Amino acid sequence: MSDAAIDLDDVQGTILRGYRVNLARHFVLTITDPAATGKLIAALVHGDNGLPAITTARRKVPKPAIFTNMCLTATGLAALGISARQLASFDPAFQRGATDPASAATVGDVGPSAPQHWIGGLHDGARVHILLSVWATDSSDALEDASARLRAAFVGSMTELYVQDGAELPDRSVHFGYRHGIAQPAIIGAPPRKRYARDAQAPVPAGEFLLGHLNAAGGTYRVLPAELSTNSSYAVFRILEQDVAGFEAMLVRYAAETGIDTELLAANMLGRWRNGNPLTLAPAAQGTPLPDAQLNNFNFVSADPAKDDTLGLKCPIGAHIRRNNPRDAAVIGTDSAHHRLVRRSMPYGPQYDLSRHGAAGQDVAGPGQPARGLIGYFINASIRNQFEFLCSEWNRRSDFVKAATGPEGPGAGNAVYNISGEDVFLGVNDPATSSFTLAGKGPKGSANHTLRGFSRLVTTRGGVYCFFPSIKGLLFLAALQDQPAGQSQRVAASEMPAS
Incomplete structure (x- = not known):
């Protein structure tokens, strides 16, 4: 059974592409007005009103100064109008969320790493609805300009709970001193990586990273409604000290x-x-x-x-x-x-200077x-x-x-x-x-x-279980509040998810 080609214009870029940038800013947001949030999501998809547009997996030449992607939690999807029945079709871990005791115990978030100690309000998973990440190629001015535009757009739709910056170290290492970003899976149908091209391992089916495509077991992961079930993905956001x-x-x-x-x-x-x-x-x-x-x-x-x-x-x-x-x-x-x-990470905090230590x-x-x-x-x-x-x-x-x-x-x-x-x-x-x-x-x-x-x-220091909708999925979510009452709750039998 062959898999369908990936529509790169429908996939959020960070899933399939490493942006090779030097700066990042991650906004943690809670929805205060679902209808206004829907309009803001649509504006971000289209890049309206001077906002940085959601970046797709299609490479652009010349390389943009800013890349932007958005993901939502289970409570964020519910706030926008996804029903409990529909949410029940999502990955069970995603439904639990990162702050759930079962999730925390499973991944080792215990003791000082337990959710009750997390920073920036991330301990309260019910309030974490959206993560909006902005990456800048090499200009802090570009990042600050994009952030100012976004913060102005948040007013009346979302509240900023927390923001965390990241910055590549001069030698592109992590703080433990190791060079990072080397090993990533080669994904069937994805754009080839410009670096680290050769790998002794066979390419991995796209369905290990994208819903609606064949995975390594020969099946597909799907969710309800169908509009969210192709070219979307899950992610786990982590702040690791x-x-x-x-x-x-x-x-x-x-x-x-x-x-x-x-x-x-x-x-x-x-x-x-x-x-x-x-x-x-x-x-x-x-x-x-x-x-x-x-x-x-x-x-x-x-x-x-x-x-x-x-x-x-x-x-x-x-x-x-x-x-x-x-x-x-x-x-x-x-x-x-x-x-x-697929790992998309960046250091935060000042570089450790061995010359200043015993x-x-x-x-x-x-x-x-x-x-x-x-x-x-x-x-x-x-x-x-x-x-x-x-x-x-x-x-x-x-x-x-x-x-x-x-x-x-x-x-x-x-x-x-x-x-x-x-x-x-x-x-x-x-x-x-x-x-x-x-x-x-x-x-x-x-x-x-x-x-x-x-x-x-x-x-x-923080964690979020996220869902990256496809571009079409984002537009579907953006329009949910405009639908007649109950329309988004009707589910056809043909939409039942397959594992």
């Missing part, structure tokens, strides 16, 4: 314990050196940065002993990139093609540190099967790896013995129970070394 000083101190501590260089330890925990080179291709030394086209062109399993890394002797099985994309390794949950995510990562100027971290969207067609699955099954469990031996046989080891604990960066790590395994060659993990006793490095 990073404990950079804690991470640097952790590297110093374990370097002293193991005799391993701090940079090699950092590479083992992520699966890539901080310059982006994957351990699978550069296991011994960081070296000069590989060409972009080679950074993703690898797998973990091979019949050739020189290329095989089934046991995680080059890239630890518990490394962040292997947990979030096991590639061809044997794991629970079918395979990685069924659980891929060898153990302590701030020599005092204990206080400005907030810094990562902000953005994790995009998928099923929050439960993609985002929540990754968080709960692969990031937080060490038994997601199936028994597997490499070309040398069981005497060299088995994958199930070469991983422990949760993800170093996204796990719920407590010093009393946390662990990370550095594998050695030997049966049943006999040559392994396990690091223990580290704390959580990333704290969730």
Whole structure:
């Protein structure tokens, strides 16, 4: 069964395109007047009244100075007129929302990361209706001008609950020092990426990211009403604060314990050196940065002993990139093609300056540190099967790896013995129970070394489960308040969703 081509003019751009910009601003909004909000949505789609138009997946030349996209929560859709019966057809996780206790427990938003501690009013999911994101290529003036126009348009329709800015660091890294934005899925029917083009993995069906298209299981995700059921998508918006000083101190501590260089330890925990080179291709030394086209062109399993890394002797099985994309390794949950995510994130907060800190990562100027971290969207067609699955099954469990031996046989080891604990960066790590395994060659993990006793490095400061309507879907939502009473509630039998 073949899939239909993607109508790039009907898809919001951030789903299929990386904008390659330097600045971002995310508005968190609550609807105060549904009818006025509908008119504003229509104006944004068309770019009327000097407003920045909603950006589609169709590339424009020359590159615009501003990109804009909009998504809504379940309560936001309800405020605009989507009925309870229609909402019941949406992804169950989306219906719950990010602040629901079941959602929070599933993804590890507990303790200091629990929703009651979230910033900017994000703890009150009932009030979070719309996220409007604006990205600027390189001009803060363009971002401020667009923001001023939007804020003027919000008056009488929506109230701004919170705004969070992001800005790329000069070396396009995250605050932990790693180059970011490297690994993204190649999507069948989507515009090819200009960078990191080659990938050892097969392209992923469009239905893993867009409703109404075939997914990896051979079905389609659909919702009610039908107007929202094609070319729309889900996303999870996250504000993730990073404990950079804690991470640097952790590297110093374990370097002293193991005799391993701090940079090699950092590479083992992520699966890539901080310059982006994957351990699978550069296991011994960081070296000069590989060409972009080679950074993703690898797998973990091979019949050739020189290329095989089934046991995680080059890239630890518990490394962040292997947990979030096991590639061809044997794991629970079918395979990685069924659980891929598109990531659209950007750092926030000032860059961490190692020259101002002691060898153990302590701030020599005092204990206080400005907030810094990562902000953005994790995009998928099923929050439960993609985002929540990754968080709960692969990031937080060490038994997601199936028994597997490499070309040398069981005497060299088995994958199930070469991983422990949760993800170093996204796990719920407590010093009393946390662990990370550095594998050695030997049966049943006999040559392994396990690091223990580290704390959580990333704290969730906010989260939203979102729905990105198609362009036609946005116009449908914009017109709901103009329909006769009850018309939007009538659902034809042919509109029943398919899984």
